[in-house]
Amino acid sequence: MSFPIPSPYQYDDSFCVGNAEINEQHKKLFELINALDANRTCGTTLKTLLDYVVMHFKTEEDLFAKHAWSESAAHKEIHDKFVQDALGLTSVGDAEMQFIRQWLVDHIMGSDMKYKGVI
Numbered sequence: 001m002s003f004p005i006p007s008p009y010q011y012d013d014s015f016c017v018g019n020a021e022i023n024e025q026h027k028k029l030f031e032l033i034n035a036l037d038a039n040r041t042c043g044t045t046l047k048t049l050l051d052y053v054v055m056h057f058k059t060e061e062d063l064f065a066k067h068a069w070s071e072s073a074a075h076k077e078i079h080d081k082f083v084q085d086a087l088g089l090t091s092v093g094d095a096e097m098q099f100i101r102q103w104l105v106d107h108i109m110g111s112d113m114k115y116k117g118v119i
């Protein structure tokens, strides 16, 4: 399912998942995706984004474990798939930017929202 991409591309309250630390990390992810857009290379900017993504996923997964969330395993699979796809990028053009922008929005709205009120 595709959710609308905000324009300008930035965090707003509709993305709130009820956890301040996670909201801050999501906000930062929007910023790092914009930084990649401004410097579309597979170098440092992409690496900075992916390092932050991996750290963010671990933060969520640690919280799932802490709260013994029943949908944790399925959610982690979605995280792992994205990291795998993103690590495979060999160029950053319009299609790749669109994929990354849409993925973050869809993941927060379609998947992360499921743990709202749980973690």
Ligand SMILES: [Fe+2]
Pocket: 026, 056, 060, 108, 112
């Ligand atoms: Fe997230």
Ligand SMILES: [Fe+2]
Pocket: 060, 075, 079, 107, 111, 112
């Ligand atoms: Fe997630």
